[in-house]
Amino acid sequence: MISFNSLTKRYGKQAAVNALTAEIRSGAITGFLGPNGAGKSTALRCLLGLASPTAGTALIHGAPYSQLAEPLKEVGAVLDSRGFHTGLTALQNLKVITAAAGLPDSRALEVLEIVELSDSAHKRTKGFSLGMKQRLALAAALLGDPQIMVLDEPANGLDPIGIAWLRSFLRKLADEGRTILVSSHQLAEMEHTVDDIIIINHGEMVVAGPIKEIVGQGTLEEAFLRLTLEAKAVAK
Amino acid sequence: MKLFKSEFRKLIYSRTTYGLLLAAIGLASLTSGVLPYVFSKQLNPMGTSALTQQAVVDTVYGKAAGAYLFAIILGVILMAGEFRQGTAVATFLAAPKRGHVFLAKVSIAALAGAVLQLIASGIAMVVAHTALGFYPEAVAPSDTAYLDTILASVISGAVLAVVGVAVGTLIRNQMLGTLVAILWLNLIEPIMILVFPDGAKWWATGAISGILNLHVSVGRNGVTTANYLEPWQASLLLLGYGAVISLISFATTLRRDVD
Numbered sequence: 005m006i007s008f009n010s011l012t013k014r015y016g017k018q019a020a021v022n023a024l025t026a027e028i029r030s031g032a033i034t035g036f037l038g039p040n041g042a043g044k045s046t047a048l049r050c051l052l053g054l055a056s057p058t059a060g061t062a063l064i065h066g067a068p069y070s071q072l073a074e075p076l077k078e079v080g081a082v083l084d085s086r087g088f089h090t091g092l093t094a095l096q097n098l099k100v101i102t103a104a105a106g107l108p109d110s111r112a113l114e115v116l117e118i119v120e121l122s123d124s125a126h127k128r129t130k131g132f133s134l135g136m137k138q139r140l141a142l143a144a145a146l147l148g149d150p151q152i153m154v155l156d157e158p159a160n161g162l163d164p165i166g167i168a169w170l171r172s173f174l175r176k177l178a179d180e181g182r183t184i185l186v187s188s189h190q191l192a193e194m195e196h197t198v199d200d201i202i203i204i205n206h207g208e209m210v211v212a213g214p215i216k217e218i219v220g221q222g223t224l225e226e227a228f229l230r231l232t233l234e235a236k237a238v239a240k
Numbered sequence: 241m242k243l244f245k246s247e248f249r250k251l252i253y254s255r256t257t258y259g260l261l262l263a264a265i266g267l268a269s270l271t272s273g274v275l276p277y278v279f280s281k282q283l284n285p286m287g288t289s290a291l292t293q294q295a296v297v298d299t300v301y302g303k304a305a306g307a308y309l310f311a312i313i314l315g316v317i318l319m320a321g322e323f324r325q326g327t328a329v330a331t332f333l334a335a336p337k338r339g340h341v342f343l344a345k346v347s348i349a350a351l352a353g354a355v356l357q358l359i360a361s362g363i364a365m366v367v368a369h370t371a372l373g374f375y376p377e378a379v380a381p382s383d384t385a386y387l388d389t390i391l392a393s394v395i396s397g398a399v400l401a402v403v404g405v406a407v408g409t410l411i412r413n414q415m416l417g418t419l420v421a422i423l424w425l426n427l428i429e430p431i432m433i434l435v436f437p438d439g440a441k442w443w444a445t446g447a448i449s450g451i452l453n454l455h456v457s458v459g460r461n462g463v464t465t466a467n468y469l470e471p472w473q474a475s476l477l478l479l480g481y482g483a484v485i486s487l488i489s490f491a492t493t494l495r496r497d498v499d
Contacts (some may be wrong), residue, residue, distance in 0.1 A: 049497070049498075052333060053332070053336045054329060054332060054333075054497060054498040055497040055498070056495075056497060069336055070336040070337060072336070075333065075334070075336055076333070076334055079333075081333055083329050084326065084329070087325075087326045087327055087329050087330045088325070088326070088327065088330075089250070089253075089254065089321075089325045089327050090325060091253075091254055091255055091256065092253050092254065096249070096253045097327075099249060100246050100249045100250055100253070100327075100330075101246070101330055101334050103242060103245040103246035103249050104242055104243055104245075104246035104331065104334035104335050105242070105334045105335075106242045144330060
């Protein structure tokens with residue numbers, strides 16, 4: 005279970021996230037949606053202990069990330085595709101993480117196979133395409149075989165084939181009973197991927213719930229525009 | 241132990257580590273190899289070669305410990321490199337207790353810095369010995385010259401690598417952190433020692449000279465190592481610097497967000 009409880013993160017006078025309260029349903033794919041700069045990444049970084057909330061909490065199984073006994077076995081995260089040492093091979097990058105998490109090195113080869121990168125295991129990541137880096141990031145997130153996956157803009161920069169692969173990959177993970185929280189500003193893509201959505205704008209929650217209920221007969225993009233304009237009008 | 245293993249892997253997997261080791265060997269060997277020639281051209285008051293003075297020969301061997309710059313750069317890269325490459329996120333996701341990560345990193349940095357300096361100074365001492373062999377007038381070094389050089393190498397390598405990690409924590413930009421370390425050791429400290437020669441023994445490079453236990457005077461500027469701290473005092477001073485700057489950066493690391 006993931007929960008945001010009045011989460012607020014300020015940088016100076018600017019509130020990147022403002023009193024965000026939401027709960028993520030277990031065993032479903034939840035889209036964390038909003039335009040660029042809406043506060044999605046900041047909220048996820050607070051959830052993962054990389055940024056300190058100004059107020060409120062972001063909890064996993066009722067505890068801050070930093071209090072999890074074996075974090076990689078409980079949560080797998082993809083925050084950006086830049087998280088690998090370009091001078092190391094894909095396998096070496098993963099073995100650095102398996103060592104830190106106390107996981108067997110054989111798991112690194114297993115996850116490379118899952119994300120279809122086995123052939124590139126011994127290649128330095130410097131020459132990796134963005135799609136390969138995203139797959140490697142997913143492999144790293146899967147190292148601990150976690151029940152919760154937190155993915156920040158995993159489709160960024162992917163070509164249509166990569167996006168299709170990602171979509172089926174996320175569905176496969178959800179079918180295994182995992183809870184997936186995936187942020188994106190690509191509404192059309194998320195419409196085909198997620199079960200529930202949380203929409204935020206200017207750091208504040210606009211709406212949360214099952215996508216079918218929120219979107220209704222139209223598209224996610226139409227619902228998003230309507231709801232954010234309504235929220236703006238209420239705020240005025 | 242898990243984090244130590246992870247940090248050790250980062251160190252040995254990176255080609256930069258081996259590049260810095262080669263550079264350290266090159267600098268220490270070049271200095272130790274060229275100095276006998278330089279000193280052979282300098283005459284002491286009695287009109288004989290400076291190499292007839294034991295303190296001068298000890299200095300030649302002592303210069304084998306002079307590649308500590310690469311230990312501090314190694315430390316900076318170990319920490320600031322995490323932010324440059326973006327691997328800090330993966331590191332702190334795997335080990336969210338940042339104090340544990342910092343402790344593992346400074347421990348591995350200390351070990352790596354000591355080994356780097358030990359290898360570089362060991363090879364450079366062989367080079368010094370070979371180079372001195374070309375000058376029949378050169379006297380034998382003092383009984384403690386080898387041990388002092390090895391001690392100075394190991395302690396300076398370990399402590400400065402830890403200081404490098406601390407600098408890399410405070411200044412997350414790898415290039416800037418490296419530049420600050422280079423400027424500090426090669427420009428700021430030498431200038432301060434020239435301006436305030438009486439305080440030379442309190443600087444990091446002065447402490448390293450103190451560990452070397454050399455007693456030489458340098459030219460017209462009045463800098464003399466005769467009044468430097470004893471090796472054990474200089475070692476404690478250097479370790480103190482490492483501990484203080486580590487504590488400062490440790491406290492800072494705990495508070496700052498990871499981008």
